[in-house]
Amino acid sequence: MSSRRVVIIGAGYAGVMAANRLAGRRQPDDLNVTVVNPGADLIQRIRLHEVAAGSRATAQVPMRSVLSGRAEFIEDSASRIDPVNRHVYFSSGREPIGYDTLLYAVGSGHTSADVPAGAHGFGDAESASRLRARLSQLDEGAAVSIVGAGLTGIELAAEIAEQYPRLHVRLISRGIIGSDLSGSGQHAVRSRLAALGVEILENTDVQWRDDSTLTTSGGYILTSDCAVWAAGFRVPGLARDSGLPTDAEGRLIVDESLSCPEYPEIFGAGDAVRVRTRSAATCG
Numbered sequence: 663m664s665s666r667r668v669v670i671i672g673a674g675y676a677g678v679m680a681a682n683r684l685a686g687r688r689q690p691d692d693l694n695v696t697v698v699n700p701g702a703d704l705i706q707r708i709r710l711h712e713v714a715a716g717s718r719a720t721a722q723v724p725m726r727s728v729l730s731g732r733a734e735f736i737e738d739s740a741s742r743i744d745p746v747n748r749h750v751y752f753s754s755g756r757e758p759i760g761y762d763t764l765l766y767a768v769g770s771g772h773t774s775a776d777v778p779a780g781a782h783g784f785g786d787a788e789s790a791s792r793l794r795a796r797l798s799q800l801d802e803g804a805a806v807s808i809v810g811a812g813l814t815g816i817e818l819a820a821e822i823a824e825q826y827p828r829l830h831v832r833l834i835s836r837g838i839i840g841s842d843l844s845g846s847g848q849h850a851v852r853s854r855l856a857a858l859g860v861e862i863l864e865n866t867d868v869q870w871r872d873d874s875t876l877t878t879s880g881g882y883i884l885t886s887d888c889a890v891w892a893a894g895f896r897v898p899g900l901a902r903d904s905g906l907p908t909d910a911e912g913r914l915i916v917d918e919s920l921s922c923p924e925y926p927e928i929f930g931a932g933d934a935v936r937v938r939t940r941s942a943a944t945c946g
């Protein structure tokens with residue numbers, strides 16, 4: 663019996679977990695698992711705020727230490743998926759590879775285009791290292807403004823305040839802090855931030871005047887020695903550019919079994935997909 667080829671695009675948490683589960687099956691020989699990722703390290707994104715604040719040296723782990731030895735690894739970036747002929751093309755120009763089953767797991771981040779001039783973007787390993795260097799240079803009493811109070815902004819504010827009690831940390835939210843959390847969750851977040859001395863500004867939109875000055879929607883001027891942009895959510899455009907069904911943000915649309923209804927041999931997992939439930943589909 664010839665083995666089926668499973669190609670996994672993206673080796674973050676979703677891609678590596680899927681590859682290891684497939685490669686670790688009792689009878690793995692009927693499947694050939696290939697993982698494609700642009701870097702040779704797994705980036706533990708949930709640790710990036712610790713890297714930025716200096717409480718952890720790195721969030722990078724060598725891919726080969728976490729990825730099953732049974733999975734083939736291609737260090738490259740997928741540039742296009744041909745869902746009709748079932749091929750994946752590469753940015754480097756290497757020969758495209760075919761697949762029987764594809765897992766789309768390209769994750770999320772921000773693009774530098776989203777980040778206002780003068781602000782530190784935050785969301786990947788490079789931006790975490792840059793922020794770490796900047797924070798370590800700040801003097802006693804310097805102000806750090808973090809714009810965007812989703813979980814990333816909250817975690818970053820708390821970590822910086824904890825590691826740098828000499829800095830004044832400010833967290834600015836367009837809405838309510840932790841709006842996705844339960845009432846008790848919001849209360850716990852607020853209490854912890856307050857205990858760490860984090861200044862919280864809610865229902866506040868900001869505009870960048872220059873690299874150290876923000877104007878709030880209420881007309882206040884905030885000066886900071888370091889402004890961090892932790893807002894916004896972007897996914898790679900690969901699915902959309904490949905003609906696959908996506909939502910307005912470019913996330914691959916999958917059903918409850920994580921398969922793409924138009925191309926059932928394509929599955930998606932992680933940040934880069936939108937699961938459309940049957941009830942949502944019925945409602946349009």
Ligand SMILES: Cc1cc2nc3c(=O)[nH]c(=O)nc-3n(C[C@H](O)[C@H](O)[C@H](O)COP(=O)(O)OP(=O)(O)OC[C@H]3O[C@@H](n4cnc5c(N)ncnc54)[C@H](O)[C@@H]3O)c2cc1C
Nearest residue numbers: 672673674675676699707708711739740768769770932933
């Ligand atoms: C500071 C911070 C703290 C967080 N804390 C938490 C938390 O406490 N709990 C929680 O649940 N979540 C947290 N998150 C969110 C969490 O990190 C993401 O939900 C998670 O990383 C998504 O996993 P993923 O595998 O979908 O994508 P990612 O981890 O983003 O990995 C995607 C991979 O795909 C690769 N890729 C992209 N494009 C291509 C391409 N064209 N070809 C090949 N490969 C490609 C990328 O290089 C990357 O390696 C946090 C995020 C941040 C930034």
